[in-house]
Amino acid sequence: MSKQDLVVALELSLPTVTQNLEYLKRTSLIDSSKKITNTGGRNATAFTYLKKAKMAIGIYITAHHMNGVAVDLSGDVELVIKKQAVFDLNSDSYLRELGELVEKIKEEAGIGEKELLGVGISVPGLISDDGETVIYGRTLNFTGRSKEEICKYIPYPCRLVHDSYAAGYIETWKDPDVRNAFYISLSNSVGGSFIVDHEIYAGDTQKGGEIGHMAVVPENGELCYCGKYGCFDTVCRAGKLDEYTNGNLEEFFHRLGAGDERAAALWDVYLDHLASAIYNIRILFDCKVILGGYVGAYIGDYLEDLYQRVDEKNPFEDKAEDYIFACRYKKEASAAGAAIFFVDEFLSDI
Ligand SMILES: [Zn+2]
Known part of the structure; x- marks a missing residue:
């Protein structure tokens, strides 16, 4: 943008804009080496922000993996490194591996000491408001564990982030048009997050959006990992589909696409439950609904069917086609979202 464009867009005076541009140049956050070619008159200086001036790292730890990403100031994922590692916070070598993964990402993404904003650790559990403690971690049995323990070998600013909050947040962060949204994560467990006016709504006790434990099967429901019966998790976790294909979700969708009857029957029941949940969310919040997680990555081909089921209700x-969307981050949304909290913090400080 030219300086004049900035003056107009920000409704600030020329001296104020000039002063701020000087500051951003001094701090190496913008570039002014290019010109905007005008027809007639002098070519104006083009000010561009440097999206890699600062970077953040996000790691998503699950039962069998630790996946890491480097994210720039635009929220773009610059690097992904995936690693198999069996979750075990009591093992020092596991914690060391986590530290090594952060160093590897930092090195391969070329992030200097001063450029690294921080490391967000995304976990499948509820996290205290300050990002310090796991307040509910039943899927990995790590309730009560702290950031200090988990980040023992990470010598940078860290915070723990609830995986569904991270994934939902980055989906809406990238799209300024999405002001209010409910994000449903359809993975090995079902999670969710509610974004109101671009902010996560965590509720009074950090459980806001925990859609997985909505009671949806009133009678003879399956046992949920939370200890109750008939939760939404028991009917819409990815396992309801890939139990047919030995845990291979890609294979499930392959068979579904090929017209396999058993896959079609499972999918029919699954979509009905999903449509009910989406309908209820829409009725409550009148917001957009984003479908993410493992199943969300495949939902694109089946959206028409889903729209129809929701519209019928x-x-x-x-x-439905105007408010239901497939996630745009098909992979590693939870890791990228954990990193974005540091980008946000940086941008608001600036
Ligand atoms: Zn439950």
Whole structure:
């Protein structure tokens, strides 16, 4: 943008804009080496922000993996490194591996000491408001564990982030048009997050959006990992589909696409439950609904069917195709989202 464009867009005076541009140049956050070619008159200086001036790292730890990403100031994932590692916070070598993964990402993404904003650790569990403690971690049995323990070998600013919050947040962060949204993560367990006015709504006790434990099967429901019966998790976790294909979700969708009857029957039941949940969310919050997680990555081909099922329930005029979306981060949204909290912090400080 030219300086004049900035003055107009920001509704600030020329001296104020000049002063701020000088500051951003001094701090190496913007570039002014290019010109905007004008037809007639002098070519104006083009000011561009340097998206790699600062970077953040995000790691998503699950039962069998630790996946890491480097994220720039635009929220773009610059590097992904995936690693198999069996979750075990009591093992010093596991914690060391986590530290080594951070160093490897830092090195391979070429992030200097001063450029690294911090490391977000995304975990499948509920996290205290300050990002310090796991307040509910039943899927990996790590309730009560602290950031200090988990980040023992990470010598940078760290914070723990609830995986569904991270994934939902980055989905909406990238799209300024999405002001209010409910993100549903359809992975080995079902999670969710509610974004209101671009902010995560965590609720009074950090459980806001825990859609996985909504009671949806009133009678004879399956046992959920939370200890209750008939939760949404028991009907819409990815396992409801890939139990047919030995845990291979790709194979499930391959068979579904090839017209396999058993796969089609499982999918039919699954989509009905999902449609009910989406309908209920829409009725409650009148917001967009984003489908993510393992199943969300495949949902694109089946959206028409889903729209129809949701529209059939809806007494209002709004059309499902206008508010239901597949996630845009098909992979590593939870890792990238954990990193974005540091980018946010940096941008608001600036
Ligand atoms: Zn449950």
